[in-house]
Amino acid sequence: MYIVMIAPECAPVAKVGGLGDVVFGLSRELEIRGNSVEIILPKYDCMRYQEIYGLQITMKDLWVPWYEGSVHCTVYFGFVHGRKCFFIEPHSQQNLFNRGVYYGHNDDDERFAFFSKASLEFMLKAGKHPDVIHCHDWQTALVPVMLYELYERAGMTHPRVCLTLHNVAHQGLTREHILRATGLNRPAHFYTQDRLQDPRNPGMLNLLKGGIVYSNFVTTVSPRYAWELLNTGQDQGLGRTFHTHRSKLGGVLNGLDYDVWNPETDGRLPKPYSIPTLNDKYESKRALRNRFWLQDVYKPIVCFVGRLDYQKGVPLITHAIHYCLSHGCQFVLLGTSPDAKIGQHFWDLKRRYNDNPDCHIELSFSEDLAHLIYAGSDMIIVPSLFEPCGLTQLIGLRYGTVPIVRATGGLADTVFDANYAHRPYHERNGYVFNDFNNAGIESALLRAIGMWYNYPQHFRELMLNGMNYDFSWNHPGQDYLNIYEYIRQK
Numbered sequence: 337m338y339i340v341m342i343a344p345e346c347a348p349v350a351k352v353g354g355l356g357d358v359v360f361g362l363s364r365e366l367e368i369r370g371n372s373v374e375i376i377l378p379k380y381d382c383m384r385y386q387e388i389y390g391l392q393i394t395m396k397d398l399w400v401p402w403y404e405g406s407v408h409c410t411v412y413f414g415f416v417h418g419r420k421c422f423f424i425e426p427h428s429q430q431n432l433f434n435r436g437v438y439y440g441h442n443d444d445d446e447r448f449a450f451f452s453k454a455s456l457e458f459m460l461k462a463g464k465h466p467d468v469i470h471c472h473d474w475q476t477a478l479v480p481v482m483l484y485e486l487y488e489r490a491g492m493t494h495p496r497v498c499l500t501l502h503n504v505a506h507q508g509l510t511r512e513h514i515l516r517a518t519g520l521n522r523p524a525h526f527y528t529q530d531r532l533q534d535p536r537n538p539g540m541l542n543l544l545k546g547g548i549v550y551s552n553f554v555t556t557v558s559p560r561y562a563w564e565l566l567n568t569g570q571d572q573g574l575g576r577t578f579h580t581h582r583s584k585l586g587g588v589l590n591g592l593d594y595d596v597w598n599p600e601t602d603g604r605l606p607k608p609y610s611i612p613t614l615n616d617k618y619e620s621k622r623a624l625r626n627r628f629w630l631q632d633v634y635k636p637i638v639c640f641v642g643r644l645d646y647q648k649g650v651p652l653i654t655h656a657i658h659y660c661l662s663h664g665c666q667f668v669l670l671g672t673s674p675d676a677k678i679g680q681h682f683w684d685l686k687r688r689y690n691d692n693p694d695c696h697i698e699l700s701f702s703e704d705l706a707h708l709i710y711a712g713s714d715m716i717i718v719p720s721l722f723e724p725c726g727l728t729q730l731i732g733l734r735y736g737t738v739p740i741v742r743a744t745g746g747l748a749d750t751v752f753d754a755n756y757a758h759r760p761y762h763e764r765n766g767y768v769f770n771d772f773n774n775a776g777i778e779s780a781l782l783r784a785i786g787m788w789y790n791y792p793q794h795f796r797e798l799m800l801n802g803m804n805y806d807f808s809w810n811h812p813g814q815d816y817l818n819i820y821e822y823i824r825q826k
Contacts, residue, residue, distance in 0.1 A: 474507050589749055754767055
């Protein structure tokens, strides 16, 4: 099968969050299974160009219709760790992708609408007719709209479109000018409830909604998240759209890149380890304590690794730090915040606990440190308000670090409570709580800490249970191939 991924990110060359990991990991898995996969990305100035092999111009003169004229683009080709990637560089006064950052500008709607248009134009001019175009998030959600409204007439009748929703909180709201810019210049046609009109702001267009309406299949990054979008009010205003198109909505759990996250081969650890050599994990625990000047005592280390924002449960992270330190634990945090107020809050916490031999707060991000923390900790908290999939709990399981999570989204699909799960004991791998409040996370922490101190053998079994799970791209890869085959027959 011939598959084209159109995405705003692909790890490690252009990565902000988990979306980039998904694009790379899924592409590689599909190729392993004998499919031809190409990835189309914007050519950002801030990409990690050292991760691209053999970067060269593949199309010098791509003219993309835009408003009443056209924009000249150059298309480059290169390999990103074996993945075939095309990079589109527009030569425009707007300097669309030379901003030093990937996202966060007031004209992001125009920037990514242009990228979507340019991707289709490139495929048309290059004679590319994939079986499936796989789009990711609102940034590329206009692709299926333009494909079926404009490019089918130009001869692109073969491709089917799968759209993956990584986080419905971001939808790409815009106005009529996008219709003029892209050639979709029929406002009365698109400003309707059954097409692109935003349900909460009728004067706005919603790009993500358009992608849902026009795609042949829509996936979320976990089955639970798909269910939540339909049933729990987490739809962010798109409830009617999801229910209208529920027959083509499904959840596929993200995989984890086991080439990167594998304690058996992880060169960042002082000593690799596996299920038979689990005791070697404690070399990482010693190294972690030495790295952060924590005292070497008989205590569990609880950690948090990730972005510090309200979605990730900032109030509960804060409470967990205080609770763990007062209940015989050490605590390590690694993360940054896009929000200045939240950032200041954690700087205040850092100063408060700066001299505490049981706590270290690292307000930065480092891959090396992340690997050491995952390996050296005994437990990891993921107390998210909502979590479409989540990768940190999967990494924790892989490294024998017991996750303590809130029952939402992908967390509920992957972590099964040691005491209360409706599963046999050998499938239980962590601790789960429901209520997004201090009492909720305390209920899980109390049980986890108690198990570590009082029943160390049972705690070790939880660690091993987690390491035995297969959360690689193996199963999701097959799930996506099944979806692709399904929409090809339609």
